[in-house]
Amino acid sequence: MTDQSQADLGLYKPPQTVRGMTDLDRAAFSQTVSVPAIRIPTNVLNKVVKSLKKVALQRPGLKRVVEEHSEDGTKDSSKGEHRLLLLDPNNITTADSFGSEEADALKAYGVSQEIQRYELKLTYENLKSEEILRAVLPEGQDVTSGFSRVGHIAHMNLRDHQLPYRKLIGQVIIDKNPGVTCVVNKTNTIDSTYRNFQMEVLAGESNMVAKVRENGVFYEFDFSRVYWNPRLSTEHERIVSLLQRGDTVVDVFAGVGPFAIPAARRGCEILANDLNPESFRWLQHNAKLNKVDRKITSFNMDGRDFIRGPVRERLPALIKGSHKIHVVMNLPALALEFLDAFRGLLGPEPDQSLSCQENNLPQVHCYGFSKEDDAQRDVVERAEASLKISLQGQCSVHLVRNVAPNKEMMCVSFTLPKEVLYSKHTQNRDISEEPCPKKQKCEDLTD
Numbered sequence: 001m002t003d004q005s006q007a008d009l010g011l012y013k014p015p016q017t018v019r020g021m022t023d024l025d026r027a028a029f030s031q032t033v034s035v036p037a038i039r040i041p042t043n044v045l046n047k048v049v050k051s052l053k054k055v056a057l058q059r060p061g062l063k064r065v066v067e068e069h070s071e072d073g074t075k076d077s078s079k080g081e082h083r084l085l086l087l088d089p090n091n092i093t094t095a096d097s098f099g100s101e102e103a104d105a106l107k108a109y110g111v112s113q114e115i116q117r118y119e120l121k122l123t124y125e126n127l128k129s130e131e132i133l134r135a136v137l138p139e140g141q142d143v144t145s146g147f148s149r150v151g152h153i154a155h156m157n158l159r160d161h162q163l164p165y166r167k168l169i170g171q172v173i174i175d176k177n178p179g180v181t182c183v184v185n186k187t188n189t190i191d192s193t194y195r196n197f198q199m200e201v202l203a204g205e206s207n208m209v210a211k212v213r214e215n216g217v218f219y220e221f222d223f224s225r226v227y228w229n230p231r232l233s234t235e236h237e238r239i240v241s242l243l244q245r246g247d248t249v250v251d252v253f254a255g256v257g258p259f260a261i262p263a264a265r266r267g268c269e270i271l272a273n274d275l276n277p278e279s280f281r282w283l284q285h286n287a288k289l290n291k292v293d294r295k296i297t298s299f300n301m302d303g304r305d306f307i308r309g310p311v312r313e314r315l316p317a318l319i320k321g322s323h324k325i326h327v328v329m330n331l332p333a334l335a336l337e338f339l340d341a342f343r344g345l346l347g348p349e350p351d352q353s354l355s356c357q358e359n360n361l362p363q364v365h366c367y368g369f370s371k372e373d374d375a376q377r378d379v380v381e382r383a384e385a386s387l388k389i390s391l392q393g394q395c396s397v398h399l400v401r402n403v404a405p406n407k408e409m410m411c412v413s414f415t416l417p418k419e420v421l422y423s424k425h426t427q428n429r430d431i432s433e434e435p436c437p438k439k440q441k442c443e444d445l446t447d
């Protein structure tokens with residue numbers, strides 16, 4: 001917590017009675033606090049408020065200029081010539097608290113520095129999510145109200161000590177975040193084949209069909225049944241920026257299309273595949289939604305079968321063509337191991353008609369997680385082990401993002417060597433037969 005929010009909590013500390021609440025009772029957060037105020041004639045109100053903006057009370061949902069009230073709390077029409085400006089008690093406690101700038105302005109407008117007290121009613125609406133949760137959850141325990149947003153869905157990853165309060169936390173997130181109408185909590189680690197989460201709806205509607213926009217492209221999908229990660233938008237954009245009109249993109253683990261759809265919009269021809277029937281369905285839906293269905297041929301198969309079937313069939317003609325071929329493999333837990341599917345893909349003997357086309361071999365962008373100190377070297381070595389060839393000096397490695405402490409997501413990019421596509425085991429420069437290079441000469445594109 002910042003110093004400022006700690007100070008804020010001093011003033012806006014909700015009543016002790018809310019501690020341990022599991023069913024949200026918004027009225028229980030109401031309280032009256034005494035704040036400093038200054039009396040300003042209405043004819044100079046705007047100018048004075050502007051001059052005192054650094055010391056005025058600032059809190060969403062609260063009016064800082066209020067009418068004066070008589071002793072019994074009713075509006076006093078004889079006092080209509082003045083208004084009260086509520087001040088931040090962290091800045092102003094007495095008439096001497098004003099800085100020279102503010103003091104000069106007050107003098108210039110003929111306003112007395114005298115401080116009054118104002119009884120301010122604070123309600124649930126005036127509190128921030130963190131303040132509410134800090135007041136409710138057991139004292140001293142971590143209050144994390146962070147979430148990822150996917151369309152109307154807020155997606156949380158609550159800790160064990162927060163679980164008894166999960167319904168309340170969900171409701172607070174909905175109340176405090178306009179546009180969020182459903183809050184879910186992840187109930188397992190992401191270890192399913194299809195990379196989707198199991199989730200529990202904590203609050204709001206249970207409609208899981210999200211509508212999102214990423215890099216100007218619209219997607220729709222059932223968030224509970226497919227993979228979607230808003231943190232990959234920069235990486236999707238990076239890869240798409242490498243493509244030229246007419247290129248072919250082979251997306252082996254396409255999900256609902258965040259590489260395939262923008263690539264098709266850029267004028268590329270797409271072969272997109274995903275094993276999850278739900279991803280396949282939403283991929284097709286998104287292709288139509290973005291009017292690029294004629295550019296995308298989609299498949300619902302295992303990635304290796306996809307490479308060794310539809311991709312193998314089309315590759316010779318594509319290599320002979322003049323447009324580039326990009327292969328995208330975003331299944332970071334496994335994709336590096338899937339590279340073995342390219343070994344000997346086009347048969348043991350190089351086709352003589354292709355041998356002059358070395359300039360147009362596929363460019364592979366393959367993702368991998370690494371927990372090693374030298375993540376760059378680790379992912380390259382794993383790619384080499386699957387391809388059974390050295391990539392030394394022939395690849396680049398990009399750090400995509402830090403997934404967890406000591407876990408990086410990396411992308412290895414390289415031109416698929418001819419020796420891999422036409423490999424016979426005896427023809428391979430098998431990496432196990434070569435001394436392992438001490439240092440990979442891979443260009444790091446991260447900075």
Ligand SMILES: C[S@@+](CC[C@H](N)C(=O)[O-])C[C@H]1O[C@@H](n2cnc3c(N)ncnc32)[C@H](O)[C@@H]1O
Pocket residue numbers: 193194195226227228229232252253254255256257258259273274275276279301302303304330331332
């Ligand atoms: C990490 S997601 C990436 C999705 C998408 N490319 C993106 O960037 O958001 C990996 C995808 O691979 C799919 N998948 C998992 N195993 C697969 C396999 N053996 N063959 C093909 N697709 C697979 C999952 O269903 C999931 O949609």
